[in-house]
Every structure is written in C-alpha cells, then in structure tokens.
Amino acid sequence: MKVVAITGGGQGIGRATAFHFAKAGYAVSIADADAAAGREAAKILRETGAPAFFLRTDISKEKDVAAWMKATVRALGRPDVLINNAGFFRNGPFLKLKPRDFDAVIATNLRGAFLCSQAAARIMAARKKGGAIINIASTRAFMSEANTEAYTASKGGIVALTHGMAMSLAPYRIRVNCVSPGWIEVRDWKLSSRARAPVHSKKDKAQHPAGRVGRPEDIAEACLYLADHAGFVTGQNLTVDGGMTIKMIYAE
Secondary structure, three states: OOEEEEEOOOOHHHHHHHHHHHHOOOEEEEEEOOHHHHHHHHHHHHHOOOOEEEEEOOOOOHHHHHHHHHHHHHHOOOOOEEEEOOOOOOOOOHHHOOHHHHHHHHHHHHHHHHHHHHHHHHHHHHHOOOEEEEEEOOHHHOOOOOOOHHHHHHHHHHHHHHHHHHHHHHHHOEEEEEEEEOOEOOHHHOOOOOOOOOOOOHHHHHOOOOOOOEOHHHHHHHHHHHHHOOOOOOOOEEEEOOOHHHOOOOOO
8 A cells, every 4th residue: 555644634735635645545644733633634534444644743843754754654654655735824014024934934834845855755765666745835936915925935945846856856766746726725624623614705716717716625636646647747836726827817
C-alpha cells in the first residue's frame, strides 16, 4: 500500500485531500498544529478502514518534522507522496506589518515546505523507487489584494521552490509540482465542531467562468492526478481556480 504524508491534513483542503487519497487506496499520515482537528481526521479515516496516523507537528521546526517523518515510517511505511499543504495568514496594513509576523508566515508556509520536502526526499531517495512532492501554492503568488504581502510572498516562494526542487531531485526520480488554488470554500471541511454549511451569492459564483466557487475536493483531485497520473510532469504549477484569474473584470 502506498503512503501519502500531508501537512495541514486536519482541516480544509488538507482534510479533503487526505480522504481523497484514502479512497484511492493510500495509507495517510497527517501532520497538523491543531491536535483536535488532526486526531478527528485520522479517526474518521480509520473508521472507514483506511490506515491513518496523526502527529501534532509544528512544521517550521526541524525537530518536529523529523519526528513526524520517523513516526510515519514506523506507523505506515515510507512515504511515496508528500503534500505540503499547511499554511496560514498573518497579514496587516503594509506600513504597519511587524517583521515577526512576516517571518512567522514565511517560517510555516515556505520554510515548513522546505523542511518537510527535504525530510521526505531523503527517505524517497534512499529507497530508490522515486516519489512525488506536491506543494500547495496559491493564485495569490501571481495576483494580489492590498496588505497580503506575507502570505503572497510565501506562496510565490513555494512556486519557485517547486521548480528548484524538481531539478535537484530529478536524479532520484522524485517529481515535484505545485497546485495553485483560487477561491476554495473550506467551511464545511473544518473540525466538526467548527464546520458550517457554505453559502454563496450569485455574484460569488459569477466571478468564476466555471460557474461556482471551488471546493477542497477540486484540489484533492489535482493532487491525486499529479501523484498517480502525471509521470511526465515535474516542475510545474497547476492553477485550479475555476478560471477566475483569467477573467477580465471592468468596473460597473
């Protein structure tokens, strides 16, 4: 049985991706800073018959990442796929944004992806069977709203990290790609006590040529494609946004 390791797998896109890979026959290892969400996600997976493991992990810390990888191998086996999904916002008015808040976002969103990739790639390389690393970036790597510099910088860094690692890890047959989600509704994929039914207006849906707001399952499908059906794809960014970033909008 193949093993997928997912950061931020307790809620949102990460949880949906964990469930999607489990349905595809993977054993799932989840790292998340939210212990309640991570435990619940792993418990639900096990109840469906899927092998699942969770460890509370701060992916900005090298020791935490090393512990998660070691525990994953012990519990489920060596990872075939790593999905760097964990990330968070801490933005504010640019002229008032504190360096420590900028650094905190970069530490988790970008440094964390580097640390997890390095740890997983060492295991994949030693096994000599190749593997796949999938980074979750964002359309915000290519377009912005005001006062989102910390998050935007972290996601732009992930896109660059992706093609850099694709070159460095090619000799080990490890493919590295990223997915850039647009507007993805995650309220119904939260910890059960926090989950809410999403509600979207006609205007919300009309912003997307696809006619609706994105769902976490859309990103999960893209990740599974890159993991299992894209053997000739590496170093690429796959935008999954319902066409939102290509739609020209004029003021009414």
